[in-house]
Amino acid sequence: MKKRTAIAALPILALLASACGGTLQVTVERTATPPGAPMAIAWTASAPQGITAAPTEVPGPKAFALGDLVVEEYPVVSKDLDTPNHFEFNQRILPAVLERREIWRGRIPERRADAAKQALARFGYRLELKAELPGLHYDLYQGDTLVKADISTVWPISVAASGSDFALLVEDDQGRSLLITRGATQPWDTARHGFIAPVLVGLDLVSVEAAANGQDWIVRRGDQTVYTVRDKPIGAANPLKGLWSWSGHWLLEVDGQVIIDGKSLNEELGYQEVFAWQLLNGQPFYFFRKDGRIGVSYAGQTLAPRYDEVIHYRCCEPAAFNVAGNGTMVWGYALRNGLWYYVEMGVYAS
Numbered sequence: 181m182k183k184r185t186a187i188a189a190l191p192i193l194a195l196l197a198s199a200c201g202g203t204l205q206v207t208v209e210r211t212a213t214p215p216g217a218p219m220a221i222a223w224t225a226s227a228p229q230g231i232t233a234a235p236t237e238v239p240g241p242k243a244f245a246l247g248d249l250v251v252e253e254y255p256v257v258s259k260d261l262d263t264p265n266h267f268e269f270n271q272r273i274l275p276a277v278l279e280r281r282e283i284w285r286g287r288i289p290e291r292r293a294d295a296a297k298q299a300l301a302r303f304g305y306r307l308e309l310k311a312e313l314p315g316l317h318y319d320l321y322q323g324d325t326l327v328k329a330d331i332s333t334v335w336p337i338s339v340a341a342s343g344s345d346f347a348l349l350v351e352d353d354q355g356r357s358l359l360i361t362r363g364a365t366q367p368w369d370t371a372r373h374g375f376i377a378p379v380l381v382g383l384d385l386v387s388v389e390a391a392a393n394g395q396d397w398i399v400r401r402g403d404q405t406v407y408t409v410r411d412k413p414i415g416a417a418n419p420l421k422g423l424w425s426w427s428g429h430w431l432l433e434v435d436g437q438v439i440i441d442g443k444s445l446n447e448e449l450g451y452q453e454v455f456a457w458q459l460l461n462g463q464p465f466y467f468f469r470k471d472g473r474i475g476v477s478y479a480g481q482t483l484a485p486r487y488d489e490v491i492h493y494r495c496c497e498p499a500a501f502n503v504a505g506n507g508t509m510v511w512g513y514a515l516r517n518g519l520w521y522y523v524e525m526g527v528y529a530s
Contacts, residue, residue, distance in 0.1 A: 241524075249460070249478045253514070254522040264491055264501040264513040264520060273522055281524050284508050289316055289334070291506060296337040296348055303346060303362055307334070320350065320360070327365060328358050335377040338425055347385060349377040361385070375418060379425035386430045388423055399432060399442075407442045409434050417495045426459060433457045435493075438466065455492050456503045456510065461527035465510060467492070467503070474514070476525070489515040490523075 241252035256272050263269070270278075278285075293316065297307045300320075310317040310330070318331040328350055335349040349368060351357040359368040359378065374397060378387035384402045391398050391408070397420065399407040412419040412434060421433040429441050436453040438445040446454050453469035463479035473485035491501045491513045503512030509526025 246476065246478055246483050247481050248527050249465075249525055250528060251476075251483070252524045256513075256520045256522055259515060259518050259520060262520070265494070265498040267497060267500060269501070277522065281509065281511075281526065281528075284526055284528060285506065285511060285524070288506050292336055293318065293334045296334050299337050299339050299346060300348070302343070305360075307331075317353075318350075322363075327360065328352070338377070338379040340380045340383055341428065342383070345380060345383055347378055347380050374414070374420040376420050376423045379423055379430065381425045381428065381430045386423065386425065388420060388432065397434075399430070399439075401430065406430075407432070407439060409439075417493065421455070421493075422457065424457070424459060426464060431457060436469075456490075456505065456512075458505045458510070459507060460505065460510060460525075461508065465505070465525075478525075487514040487516050 241254045243250065243252045245251065254273070254277055262272065293307060293309075300307060304323055305327070306321050307318045308321065310319060313330070315332065318334065319329050320327045320331060330352045331350045332353045333351040335351075338347045340346065345362045346360075348360045349357060349370075350360065351370070357368040357370050359366050372390050374388045374390065376388050378385050380386070381401065386399065386401045386406075388409075389398045389400055390396075395411050395413050397409040397412060398405050399409070409419075409432070414420075419435045421435075423433075424431045432439045433455065436446075436455055438454040438457050445451070449468070451468040451470050452472075455467050457464065457466040459465070460478065465476070465478045467474055467476055467490055468482075468485075470485055472488075474487040474490050475485035476483040490503055491498070492503045494502055501513050503510060505511070508528070509524060511522075511524045514521050514523045
């Protein structure tokens with residue numbers, strides 16, 4: 181592995197590096213794949229799409245690290261034989277492969293609720309599981325006062341860096357949503373806000389809201405409009421992918437672009453596309469496309485473009501293969517040199 185210090189101190193790159201403790205940009209150079217390797221983890225002979233042959237053994241993944249991020253790649257099948265756009269594709273992956281990291285990958289709704297419980301406790305709120313109801317349902321209390329009953333969806337909680345306030349969006353089985361902040365509640369129209377939960381930046385509530393023309397989206401910080409997303413109506417898929425608060429800044433991902441405080445990360449770093457931005461172990465993670473190939477950025481370090489494709493932004497049945505994450509790890513399906521891989525990237529407890 182060769183380290184290379186970034187020469188150009190672009191504004192957003194400097195912001196990323198300073199918030200990550202001044203980490204230098206590192207490029208991991210891709211090495212050629214030896215002839216005949218790697219072996220796919222499913223038999224590929226003559227199995228038509230949708231009817232897959234049963235894999236028989238679990239190979240060790242190709243594994244390497246980017247800082248404390250562990251990257252594991254499992255070869256699956258040639259793109260000429262199959263592609264991850266139908267449910268049967270997962271028959272090509274042995275259960276043991278998916279089970280290996282299941283404890284870190286699963287329980288996303290429970291993880292969100294657990295994070296909310298822990299954060300709410302310091303403000304005198306508690307989220308109680310209703311064991312008598314099927315599925316996951318909660319009641320929210322402030323002290324002994326019931327704030328919201330029969331909560332079925334808990335969105336990610338946002339806590340002010342000062343620790344003096346929080347913002348939590350919840351929804352019940354009837355689709356009624358409520359935004360809860362310290363000592364206050366208000367009804368919340370999730371469709372009007374692009375199905376994106378608001379976040380706190382400083383003590384300001386930052387949210388996305390549909391513009392009156394039905395085509396644009398407005399980013400509001402408090403009562404101020406700070407950015408407008410042009411010509412991105414919701415169609416078969418939502419163009420708005422996520423809103424985050426990080427290191428005193430707001431970030432919005434929208435159709436392959438990431439906007440930080442109104443500036444394009446793509447333009448600053450010369451990327452054709454940025455997607456799957458998220459906080460992984462508290463550090464920024466995302467995929468980027470440069471010169472037609474896809475690389476990874478984590479905590480200010482970059483993995484040189486090594487993939488021809490990473491499944492993302494698909495709708496309907498193929499959406500089952502979109503890259504996903506939960507704050508601990510990221511997983512998805514990537515194409516490299518004509519071979520599909522199942523890929524897991526994470527920061528795991530020792």
